[in-house]
Amino acid sequence: MKMEPTIEDEKAAAARTNANKTKLVVVDGNNIDGDDYVLVDKNARHGDDYVLIDKNARRAHICCGCDTRNAIFIVNIISVCFYLLAIISFSLITGDGLNYDDDHVQSVMDALDRTRMSLTISIFVVGLICNITAIFGAAYFNKIAITIGAMWFLFETIRSLCFYDIGSAIMTASFCYPHAVFFFELKNGVMSKENYPKEKVCCDCCCSC
Secondary structure: OOOOOOHHHHHHHHHHHHHHHOOEOOOOOOEOOOOOEEEOEOOOOOOOOOOEEEOOOOOOOEEOOEEHHHHHHHHHHHHHHHHHHHHHHHHHHHOOOOOOOOHHHHHHHHHOOHHHHHHHHHHHHHHHHHHHHHHHHHHHOOHHHHHHHHHHHHHHHHHHHHOOOHHHHHHHHHHHHHHHHHHHHHHOOOOOOOOHHHHOOOOOOOOOO
16 A cells, blocks of 8 residues: 655655755855854755854865965065075176186086076066065955966966976975965955954964964
């Protein structure tokens, strides 16, 4: 004999259907009955099944012990120091017109192409500007400035691969990573000026919080 579905069976089937249609989209700032939780299903109605999360819980990504904003500060400060040192060093070499007693040193200096040196210095200057722009973007939560910093490190990664410099390619790709993650955190509302104090994480060896 075929049994008729009970009310409980119909409710269970409806719950499974609702669960399959649930879209996990965080709706910030909507407390449930005054509790510190937010509704995750933006399409849920009163009485429907929904998921609650603690609105005070951290959601930001951790990169090498720091949040991605602090990671951007760190990698770009390192890069700024490198570019400043490189610009000064190459500028001194380009302007060096001395005659050396050592024939080997003199041959190396004579072989340096001033045009190529000037182009290299120009690339370093552009990199320095992009690094400073990325620091500005992290400081003021600016997605455009963060994108500029990310695109520069991506360019450096591709350039290193073209010269088969695998070590530099790995380093610049790792420097690009926090920019990309931070951009999407800004885009999705995980990071903002308002909620950053909750998301802030910094390792003791790099900075103080």
